[in-house]
Amino acid sequence: MRVKCISCWIISIFIGFVSVCTVTSQVIIEEVPSDKAAIVGDSEAVLTCRVSAEVPHLISWTLDGIPISSNEKVAEELKSKYTIKNKYDLAVKNVQLEDAGPYACNQNLPDTKFIGIAELNVYGEIVCAEDTIIKMENDSISLECLVGFVGDDKYIPKFAWDLNGKLITSTFANKTFQGKTKFVESGISLVAIPEMxxxxISCHYKVPAESGGVMIADRCRRKVVVKYAARKPSILMDSDDVTDLERLYDKDKHVILTCTSMGNPVPRYTWSYKQLPTRKNIQITEPVEKDLKSNSGVLDLGFVNINHTGVYTCKAINIHNRATVESEVILKVIISGKSSTYTCIVAGITCTVFGGVIGFVVAIGIISALAYWVFKLHKKIYKMRKQESSQGNPSDTRSSRCPSNDEAVSFMASTPGEDVELQQNTYNLV
Known part of the structure; x- marks a missing residue:
């Protein structure tokens, strides 16, 4: 009887051992915890611990050894802070700096096993300058960014700065501690220029994850306003920059002048006009300046005529200017056909030459004709002197050098078809 009981006891132990091994093998760890990051105020941060099992089991979370949950149940006093999702992810609600720390996921049944640990790193919101930075030109700009952090030191944020995407070198960086919280600070110092x-301006940081990619990133953006005096304006005509140049236009062409100047606040514009002498109003000797109406620097002259010939001056000013800044363009209107034009700059003087090619050809023709006439005259004189020498009747030296008026007239009359009409080669310098 005792032997039979001993046999039953041995068999029951063996069956129990086999059943335990079978149960243990049926608990599958699908995903172990990994380090996470969150920003103060996030609605939740989820720490992963995925387990599947077909037998009774117990999975728990702890923080610094303090129990938080058992399977889907959270300790009563912690329900406002934690909840369990997806068997058995731990969600930390309404994240704060004090929620940071090492969270451990453990298996307690059917046997005890450490599954993994996740470091929750919590970052405060970036503290930076006022929403809009307003400076005068050449003022100094000093900006700082600061963030509080609780977590593993390998995840301490490092700030970077940029202006419109272009990197700026920080001028200082600092770290301070207050309890478990580390405060990381960075700053820059710039000089305000109109181009800003x-x-x-943005300060930002990225914290890389151990597995690759970015674990967390945050940035602070601030708009920069730089106030400065109006700059020398530019004058556009038909999309061409004609600032301080001279231009020629055909009569009845529609001309619009556009004046633009950089400045903050936006400059105000005024136009003035001085009429220049023309063939029709040559009596003008002292041009009189007249103010013209314009709309935001745009001056529409309409279809121009000869009376539009003159100097057009655009003046710009804002509250930071001591005096107006100005530019001008000289407009000349021609009545007849189109002329070829080109613009040249010689020794800093701007000019426009019209009909250059035609004038050059005419000048060459005149010079050639004069040279031919002089050659013929010289040949005529030479023949006369030779004839007088052969007759032994030398004439006065002065008369032998130069023909008399009658001889010159006779020579010109004796060369029909060789008359030359002298033409004036005219260049319009604008």
């Missing part, structure tokens, strides 16, 4: 006006 309307730009965006």
């Amino acid at each position: 006006d309307g730009g965006i």
